[in-house]
Amino acid sequence: MSSVAGFRREGVEWISEATGTRWVPVIGLEVHAQLRTRTKLFCGCANEYGAPPNSLTCPVCTGQPGTLPVLNGDALELAVRAALAIGAEVAPRSKFDRKNYFYCDVPKNYQITQYDQPYCQGGGVELPSGRRVRLNRIHIEEDAGKSMHETEGVTLVDLNRAGVPLIESVTEADLDGAQDAADYLTALREILVYAGVSNADMEKGEMRCDVNVSVHPAGEPWRTKVEIKNLNSISNVVGAIEHEIPRQIAAWEGDGPDPVQETRLFDAAKGATRSMRTKEGEADYRYFPDPDLPPVTADEAFVEAQRAALPELPAARRERYQSRMGLSAYDAGVLTASRDVADFFEAAARLSGEPKEAANWISNEVLRALSGDELEAEHIDELPLKPFDLAELIGLLDKGVLHASGARQVLREMMRTGKAAGELVIELGLEQVQDDGALEAWCREALEARPEVAEQVRDGKTKAVGALMGAVMQASGGKANPQKVREILLRLIGVEE
Amino acid sequence: MSGESGKGPLDLGAAELREALLAGEHTVVEVVEAHLARARERDGELSAFQFLDDERALARARELDAARAAGEPPGPLFGVPLALKANMCLAGVETNCGSRVLSGYRPPYTATFVERALAAGAVPLGITQMDEFAMGSSGENSAYGCPRNPWDPTRSAGGSSSGSAVAVAAGLCPISLGSDTGGSVRQPAAFCGIYGLKPTYGRVSRYGLVAFGSSLDQVSPFARNVRDLELVLETISGHDPRDSTSLPLPPFEPERPAELMRLAGLRVGVPSQYRGEGLDAEVGTVCDAALAQLESMGAELVPIELPSTEHAIPTYYVVATAEASSNLARYDGSLYGARVEGDGSLQGMFAATREAGFGEEVKRRILLGTYVLSAGYYEAWYGQALKVRTLLRRDFERAFESVDLVAGPTAPTGAFRLGEKTSDALEMYLSDVFTVPASLAGLPAVSLPAGFLPGDGGLPVGLQLIGPALAEARLLRVAAAFEAATDHHARRPRPLEAGGVA
Numbered sequence A: 001m002s003s004v005a006g007f008r009r010e011g012v013e014w015i016s017e018a019t020g021t022r023w024v025p026v027i028g029l030e031v032h033a034q035l036r037t038r039t040k041l042f043c044g045c046a047n048e049y050g051a052p053p054n055s056l057t058c059p060v061c062t063g064q065p066g067t068l069p070v071l072n073g074d075a076l077e078l079a080v081r082a083a084l085a086i087g088a089e090v091a092p093r094s095k096f097d098r099k100n101y102f103y104c105d106v107p108k109n110y111q112i113t114q115y116d117q118p119y120c121q122g123g124g125v126e127l128p129s130g131r132r133v134r135l136n137r138i139h140i141e142e143d144a145g146k147s148m149h150e151t152e153g154v155t156l157v158d159l160n161r162a163g164v165p166l167i168e169s170v171t172e173a174d175l176d177g178a179q180d181a182a183d184y185l186t187a188l189r190e191i192l193v194y195a196g197v198s199n200a201d202m203e204k205g206e207m208r209c210d211v212n213v214s215v216h217p218a219g220e221p222w223r224t225k226v227e228i229k230n231l232n233s234i235s236n237v238v239g240a241i242e243h244e245i246p247r248q249i250a251a252w253e254g255d256g257p258d259p260v261q262e263t264r265l266f267d268a269a270k271g272a273t274r275s276m277r278t279k280e281g282e283a284d285y286r287y288f289p290d291p292d293l294p295p296v297t298a299d300e301a302f303v304e305a306q307r308a309a310l311p312e313l314p315a316a317r318r319e320r321y322q323s324r325m326g327l328s329a330y331d332a333g334v335l336t337a338s339r340d341v342a343d344f345f346e347a348a349a350r351l352s353g354e355p356k357e358a359a360n361w362i363s364n365e366v367l368r369a370l371s372g373d374e375l376e377a378e379h380i381d382e383l384p385l386k387p388f389d390l391a392e393l394i395g396l397l398d399k400g401v402l403h404a405s406g407a408r409q410v411l412r413e414m415m416r417t418g419k420a421a422g423e424l425v426i427e428l429g430l431e432q433v434q435d436d437g438a439l440e441a442w443c444r445e446a447l448e449a450r451p452e453v454a455e456q457v458r459d460g461k462t463k464a465v466g467a468l469m470g471a472v473m474q475a476s477g478g479k480a481n482p483q484k485v486r487e488i489l490l491r492l493i494g495v496e497e
Numbered sequence B: 001m002s003g004e005s006g007k008g009p010l011d012l013g014a015a016e017l018r019e020a021l022l023a024g025e026h027t028v029v030e031v032v033e034a035h036l037a038r039a040r041e042r043d044g045e046l047s048a049f050q051f052l053d054d055e056r057a058l059a060r061a062r063e064l065d066a067a068r069a070a071g072e073p074p075g076p077l078f079g080v081p082l083a084l085k086a087n088m089c090l091a092g093v094e095t096n097c098g099s100r101v102l103s104g105y106r107p108p109y110t111a112t113f114v115e116r117a118l119a120a121g122a123v124p125l126g127i128t129q130m131d132e133f134a135m136g137s138s139g140e141n142s143a144y145g146c147p148r149n150p151w152d153p154t155r156s157a158g159g160s161s162s163g164s165a166v167a168v169a170a171g172l173c174p175i176s177l178g179s180d181t182g183g184s185v186r187q188p189a190a191f192c193g194i195y196g197l198k199p200t201y202g203r204v205s206r207y208g209l210v211a212f213g214s215s216l217d218q219v220s221p222f223a224r225n226v227r228d229l230e231l232v233l234e235t236i237s238g239h240d241p242r243d244s245t246s247l248p249l250p251p252f253e254p255e256r257p258a259e260l261m262r263l264a265g266l267r268v269g270v271p272s273q274y275r276g277e278g279l280d281a282e283v284g285t286v287c288d289a290a291l292a293q294l295e296s297m298g299a300e301l302v303p304i305e306l307p308s309t310e311h312a313i314p315t316y317y318v319v320a321t322a323e324a325s326s327n328l329a330r331y332d333g334s335l336y337g338a339r340v341e342g343d344g345s346l347q348g349m350f351a352a353t354r355e356a357g358f359g360e361e362v363k364r365r366i367l368l369g370t371y372v373l374s375a376g377y378y379e380a381w382y383g384q385a386l387k388v389r390t391l392l393r394r395d396f397e398r399a400f401e402s403v404d405l406v407a408g409p410t411a412p413t414g415a416f417r418l419g420e421k422t423s424d425a426l427e428m429y430l431s432d433v434f435t436v437p438a439s440l441a442g443l444p445a446v447s448l449p450a451g452f453l454p455g456d457g458g459l460p461v462g463l464q465l466i467g468p469a470l471a472e473a474r475l476l477r478v479a480a481a482f483e484a485a486t487d488h489h490a491r492r493p494r495p496l497e498a499g500g501v502a
Helices: A073-085 A178-194 A234-253 A300-309 A314-325 A329-336 A339-352 A355-371 A387-398 A404-417 A421-427 A436-449 A451-458 A462-475 A482-493 B014-022 B028-046 B054-069 B112-119 B162-169 B186-192 B226-236 B281-296 B307-330 B346-357 B360-372 B379-402 B425-432 B436-441 B472-485 B494-499
Strands: A007-010 A013-016 A022-034 A097-100 A110-113 A124-126 A132-142 A146-149 A155-158 A165-171 A207-217 A226-231 A262-267 A272-278 B049-052 B081-085 B123-128 B175-180 B195-198 B218-223 B267-271 B300-304 B405-409 B445-452 B460-466
Touching: A013 A234, A022 A178, A022 A234, A073 A132, A073 A165, A073 A178, A073 A300, A097 B307, A110 A132, A124 A178, A178 A207, A178 A234, A178 A314, A207 A234, A226 A234, A226 A272, A234 A262, A234 A272, A314 A329, A314 A339, A314 A355, A329 A339, A329 A355, A339 A355, A339 A387, A355 A387, A355 A404, A387 A404, A387 A421, A404 A421, A436 A451, A436 A462, A436 A482, A451 A462, A451 A482, A462 A482, B014 B028, B014 B226, B028 B049, B028 B054, B028 B081, B028 B123, B049 B162, B054 B123, B081 B162, B112 B123, B112 B175, B112 B226, B123 B162, B162 B175, B162 B186, B162 B218, B175 B195, B175 B226, B186 B195, B186 B218, B186 B445, B186 B460, B195 B226, B195 B472, B218 B226, B226 B472, B267 B281, B267 B379, B281 B300, B281 B405, B281 B445, B281 B460, B281 B472, B300 B379, B307 B360, B307 B379, B307 B425, B307 B436, B360 B379, B379 B405, B379 B436, B405 B472, B436 B460, B445 B472, B460 B472
Parallel strands: A226 A262, B081 B123, B081 B175, B267 B300, B267 B405
Antiparallel strands: A007 A013, A013 A022, A022 A165, A022 A207, A097 A110, A124 A132, A132 A165, A146 A155, A207 A226, A262 A272, B049 B123, B175 B218, B195 B218, B195 B445, B405 B460, B445 B460
16 A cells, blocks of 8 residues: 555554554445346346447336336345355345435436345455455345436436346445455455356446545544445545545544545545535435335245355365365465356366366466467457367376477467367477387487486486487477486486486 | 117126127227217216327227127127226326326336236227326316216216226216225215225236325226126236236136125124214215115124224325325436426426426325435334234224124215315315225225215215225125115216216
């Protein structure tokens, strides 16, 4: 985290250079994540990103008079999986409420949400630092549309997003800095993506964050909290928190007014928050149970079915990769950073029977290629290379058909063209020479050219054989199997290994 | 135009009309033309319809005649003219709910119950007048005109489904649909001398009925005889996956008892609370006679108590207005309906649209509903109302342990004069005092023609029968027995007698 003038940072504390006071931040996050359903929460319109404005609408999600909402069962299933993925409790009975407020991107002028009986309570998320962030609740709600204030007096509204299913998760105020917030969002995103609940792509607005921040001198009670709304990237969350903490401290310490309970917006361009409305300006949402929707029931059988459908989550996978497959903690981390990569790895490991090899090839070659710009693909699932292809390549290496540098060459071509490894080996002329007669001939040539090396080897400097191997490899045009060459050379020199 | 039965198509009920059509006595086009002509002739005076949709109705009639000629099986409402209340969505037809704020609004979709009626062969003639957003008991709260009671045009037809009641009572169509939130079908049925049935909450899909009080609203038919009422309920009821509050049940099936007029063993609960203060003495006398009639047919009258009844009106006006304040929030000029730009800001447009678009009663109820849901007041008002609602339900549950149905007057008075109650909202609200309890409890209730007042030019009086949840068949069986034993239902308003049957 950056340094801020006027403060010294010690652990979580911000020490004011002016007063010497040690300030402790208290932070909680509210995260909206779009559920990955085929259709919207209460109607049959497609839940899709990027369609022409208002093309994904119907009488229900445009709030036409007389229409009624019908809960999308898939949304409930995904929401319950999210709850289970963070170890939370699913309420056997919850209900939907109406949150009443007038705005042009809310076609009914109320939002259907869950107020005092959310479907999920508790749970928590582990951060890499070891800290556990507790969740207070998760509830299901419908998204609003998108309004764009074009020029003065013109507002355009796109209702494609209106009625898209969201889950809003609310943490306890367990975080104490921007790093925590960033770690939490990363971890939560990972869980939601793994669980198949949400794509949680912040750039597409599939995951959005509100931050609650307050500061207090160490050892004193908590003070007034401020909400910063609509943060749409982790860097904005970090920026907003890093700005808001010193702003609040300065306000407490200065002669001006103390911080008030309010809602602020973060201006990423200026790197500053500004007031949107104070508590007095808050709407009275007049929540009441939505009479159009019966209570939601999630009985044990339903919850257990969702648990069974839940894929293994990243922490469990990392643990298994290390304990059962012998991977390093680092490799396990790299491979589980995205579910697609982990799934790819597991398939390749299973098909090849060589988890370590599969891990090495993926993390050293495939992921590196994806992060560079020689390939069009950015994600592993966009590659023409499939786990089966990688397993085949590993098999060819094992059998000695290919050596490592040849395999790298083949892999690059596989990622580009999707051709099979065997085919490429022939196409690129990379088959290793397995014929002992030919290998022995090259070895004899090398020994004759450098008799002094054979002497060194006989004297015990086995390593020196490398020089001879280099010569053989050169003579073979790189196609000799190094393992075999070594064996033959040592045999010809008359040394036992 | 008179058939072998000696009756013209204008004199027939829905079931009879269908039979006449199938017997080849008339074509659907003839039937529809006759009703449109009658409606056009009479409606200047009655103002039942917002508009008649001749073109659509005749096109539909021709389709049905052609389908019949092609040998397609006729639906249960084949060729039957139908009137729809102005809060029912029919794709492309203006659905303004009697409000300026929805003037010109043509829904892009058709309500489930309308689809079902159409599929059964019904022919919508037009859209009827109603109190704005179904808020009212007299028909006077409409931006588009106030229907007249066909028994006395100086009097109210009741509300809010005023036009649909008048259309059936005056013979402009044999059946119509209204919506009943706190009595909006039963009370006008009583005022107009016809049958009105509010089904069990959830019997009929609300998809396509513009919401007023979502936990109370039910689409409800009007008819001039019990069989027609059953026919309509059979057609429009049954589960609808588009309405999560619709009950997971097949369509309603009527009982057809072997001995229609025997009511032996039937226990009829007569609540003391339905005969107290505010009940017009003459209305009470007519209802007593009707109850005595039931008794003479073998029913046992059992005095019962529904002690929470006195809280029903305040409870209703909290629950219904709370829901309405939220349901009506969407009318802000941004997506559909009327728009008033105001000061140019978004909030300004919302405010100006709503200020100009809503009538006084609707504004009053939105304010009331907004207040009872406000932070700090919620528990005292809305929360409390929900508790009382539970008590009202329990009252009925307890009663139905010892009786089969509950009977009493539908409304405390006969049709009152137009303008008589407009200055006093509370007095207007009290005309729903007997209908609101069944609404809050979600129970089925029917208003049937029970007799006539001796004075006031012989205005009709309605008897209300309330049953346990899903006991429509029982209610209608009793109503049919009463119908068979009396002729109140057969008496028609005078102008109709004069201009009707030869």
